[in-house]
Amino acid sequence: MSDIHCPVTVDGQDVVTMAHGGGGRATARLLDSLFRPAFDNPWLERQHDGAVLDMAGAMAFTTDSYVVRPLFFPGSDIGAMAVHGTVNDLAMCGAEPQYLSAGFILEEGLPLTTLRQVIDSMASAARKAGVRIVTGDLKVVERGKADGLYINTAGVGRIVAADPVEPGQVRSGDRVLLSGDIGRHGIAVMAAREKLDLESAIESDCASIASPVLALLHEGIAVRCLRDLTRGGLASGLVEVAETAGLAARIQEADIPVREDVSAVCELLGLDPLHVANEGRFMAVVAPEDVDRALAILRCHRVSKAAVEIGRFQEGRAGQVTAESLIGGTRIVDRLSGEQLPRIC
């Protein structure tokens, strides 16, 4: 019932205590010292239960929780992911990402230096992506009731697409563009978790993909549907869009970029790179006549500079995705039936 039963330092480190979640003085101190300075903006300064924003017309609204383990891994961390993941979901709706909320569930005993690193990483990712974290929440659960910390972000953004951007818009003959090589995020997280001794470090591709998406929309490309290739990878993205669109899809495996080191680890572990999670990759389904212009636009942006066309949607059994292999054979691509890599995002 006081600070006393909650050790505030463990092995000389300041840690999160149950009191930090109590809504009293310790909570206020943590918010004032750590969160508000990092996410510095006028909405948080008002110290209210929510943020008041000016929106006009159609907006996108999305949410994701982040439970990735470990918290830090080559190329990224849970904080940057929690920003980029939700920013990317907004972009996938054809929206300009604008405002995020952030809800933290902290485990008692989490070192405050770890929390600070995560928050600084979120703040930096938000600056890079041009979004503001305008409202938030903090809860603390007892030791053993979380895994360091979990983060939920929700986001809102202004729709900039003139036409709806969603699976239902995809038509037979539309082409599938892929923004770059796949599989790096999943393998980076798994290698960090399992302490795999890789020759070269494989870094997560975690990044905001809003900028090339907004460019496609601003340039009037007929974008039917956008899908980021997170949990379930490219395979799940293709199958889900095909199912909702009531179409089949056909892709050329040789056209799908997979880095050699990623491919080697996948082979070693019996993983299909099409199922591995990404955090900075997306597919854009566009009208056939816009393919060249769309690829040119994508290739102007760092995060999609290696964009390629990989296939098309066509009449056929709804949700059936066929991959043509290098040597001319074909195989059916399905979504994962179970869990490939748990807690990848």
Added chain:
Amino acid sequence: MSDIHCPVTVDGQDVVTMAHGGGGRATARLLDSLFRPAFDNPWLERQHDGAVLDMAGAMAFTTDSYVVRPLFFPGSDIGAMAVHGTVNDLAMCGAEPQYLSAGFILEEGLPLTTLRQVIDSMASAARKAGVRIVTGDLKVVERGKADGLYINTAGVGRIVAADPVEPGQVRSGDRVLLSGDIGRHGIAVMAAREKLDLESAIESDCASIASPVLALLHEGIAVRCLRDLTRGGLASGLVEVAETAGLAARIQEADIPVREDVSAVCELLGLDPLHVANEGRFMAVVAPEDVDRALAILRCHRVSKAAVEIGRFQEGRAGQVTAESLIGGTRIVDRLSGEQLPRIC
């Protein structure tokens, strides 16, 4: 790497498995069988990464995570709380609650019947509060890495207040109205957790408070600030508003309704009812000339039928809250310094 290492039934009960969080077939099956039917609406039917909404002008945006333990307690449960809590935060911004997101973190092994009960309770609370759950996310963590389930909701709503409703608007002389008796939620949760054998069951006050708040705004009451009295209770609400407003506050303890049974448990446990969490109570700070009309409006609504005036803001040390006792003495009311009742919300 498959369903095999995840038992799908424990003691004959279907349970949550890691595969449910994999983004593949098991995830799709759970969403289709449980979540989409319960939250049934056109946004979720589109099966996209986010929802596209029509908003005009100013909107409120807020979030909260819910980690209450136990999941079910007299009068409410984590699902209803996750809806009402965020609905209430929107109302506290002077907004009409409209759309919610829902992010679930499930512990492997959670019985699916428990999950279904929570989801049905959320769906029912959303219907009652007139909001739609339009987008969501589902993660599964290993056994021992959560406590059954955690829920995050974020919400957006249309601002209906003509003037800003926030602590900075409070002026000297403004009056504090309280919407009803305090302390029931905190005591109900604690009694359930500690299996206290109370003579009468004390039920949580968990409820949506949007309806009386919207009525105050629609009727043109000069509402300066609204605050729901959750973590930290009435004391934290008063101190925080006073601090931000740069004013002192003075309240009459005799005017604050506390049920006799709640008061008895508080006394037994050495708790101050002013610090105990509520989930269906708020304070409204209004201009002095509007007090009578505001009370009449509040008393027309079931959830605030016992509304009373309890004090005022005035010049003085910023953040200093003084309570006058029944016998004429005074005491300083401060926010909690530590943790009174962990995981109350």
